[in-house]
Amino acid sequence: MRIGFLALLLCQGTLAQAQLNPDTVQPANIMVNQSKPDTFRVPPPIRYSRQQLFVPVGLVVSGILTNANGDDAIKMEIKEMRNVNMRDFSTKIDNYLQYSPVVIAYGLDALGVKSRNPVIERSLILAKGAVLNYVTVNALKRVTRQLRPDETTYNSWPSGHTANAFAAATFLSEEYKHRFKWMPYAAYGLASTVGALRIANNRHYISDVLAGAGFGYLSMKVAYWTHQYRWSKKHRKSYPVF
Template sequence: MKSLSSPPTTTPTRIEVIGMKHSIHVFLFGLVSWAAIPVAAQQTTQFADANLPDAPTATDGAASTGSSERETTWRTLPMDFLHDQKDIWTFPVQLAKGHHWVPTIVVVGGTAAFLAADPHVASYFRSHQRNVDKVNDVFDPMITTGEVIALPTSLLVAGYLRHEPREVSTALMAAEAYGDSAIVDLAIKAVTRRQRPSDIPPGHPFTNTFFNGGKSPFKGSSFPSGHSAAAFSVATVVANRYSRKRWVPILAYGLATAISTSRITENAHFTSDVFLGASIGYTTAKYAVLRPR
């Protein structure tokens, strides 16, 4: 007679993983959302009480950054986006004029350093995959994509419900940064067509991974990481707009870093993919979307 006191060993593990996945994601996303929204309420007290979202006129947020901030509305969003793209794709002209050399050297140098480390890091995580399986389950790519999208969406809904134009503007700017970084990401993917670590058969070296003609720029190409670009573009907007509360940048960048790092531990991306993706997300948000006009 079979014992009723010995359940299958796999059941607790599945329950544990599912519980961990939901609780951690709800906790992290809730912290970022609820930290940002109350701060937004404090920073919008000087806004004119006008129709949403076309009339944010106060500059209370400027006090937190020391310079005037721009605001975005549904009406201005298309032209703002085109303005961003012009700035992004004419960036070499700015370099030729001697501007932005320091951040460019940091990004290029950092990417080169991580490219050199890629084979070693990818090999390590492949051989230690079982050690990080539960962590990888928590940061499932579909879930993390949903979280990145849900953050500006929650700000947008809260802004309309609370009649606070600055929240609406922040949400639109986060979406604007997301779109800007996605276009840059896809353009580079289309050229590089890099294999992912998971594409390399066991026992083969993690070298000569670029310019694989069979890779789709919209799905399979690895360089750079789209998840990292998206996470850091949204995080940078939220962190800068609500920088008066120190925990908002910490939570925003912390969540973006966790999402980005998970792409390495899952063998979905190389370290250089993630570094460049994060750099694209940060720079497009910081120097294109958030720049006063």
């Protein structure tokens, strides 16, 4: 169980660094208002770059490689560690925590902390990313038909809760990382916690969680890459000061 949690923490740190690293994310080109040094203008839209695929592809590949069967497989060893140390552990908080980054994003906006995109644009991006994530994850569940570690159903790989959490974390990070440099760490910390809880609840293997993290992250990134910003051209053209 501790190995699984450490792996998730590694995912969190890697994703957070990817969000802040200018080599993996297009520069924000933030323009400072000379008359108001404490404010900044809206960053430009997020554009695709090949380097941004490294993290999600790495997570998905890790999920595939650790999905091997056999008593000596990594996922089975972690399951055994969970059964020995946390056999009676059970919580439903992961059912709600998976959506917490979205609640935080709109909550900050309601408090007057403006996000990267206006409400219509970011809502369309969120909807597109959520639909893509749902279709991808559920299609793979139907194709792979992996038995869950608690042996209840055949829809274990990849983890839907983890995919939802990482998609939501990517949304929160992209909307607020230019205001708060710590936001990617907080967002992906929440998402990693969801993944760890899915393992602790005996609902998923580490392989399911790693793959779910990759698919969730990539789904929301694709939503940003492909968005056309047709609902706020004036906003995009003028880059108004917050």
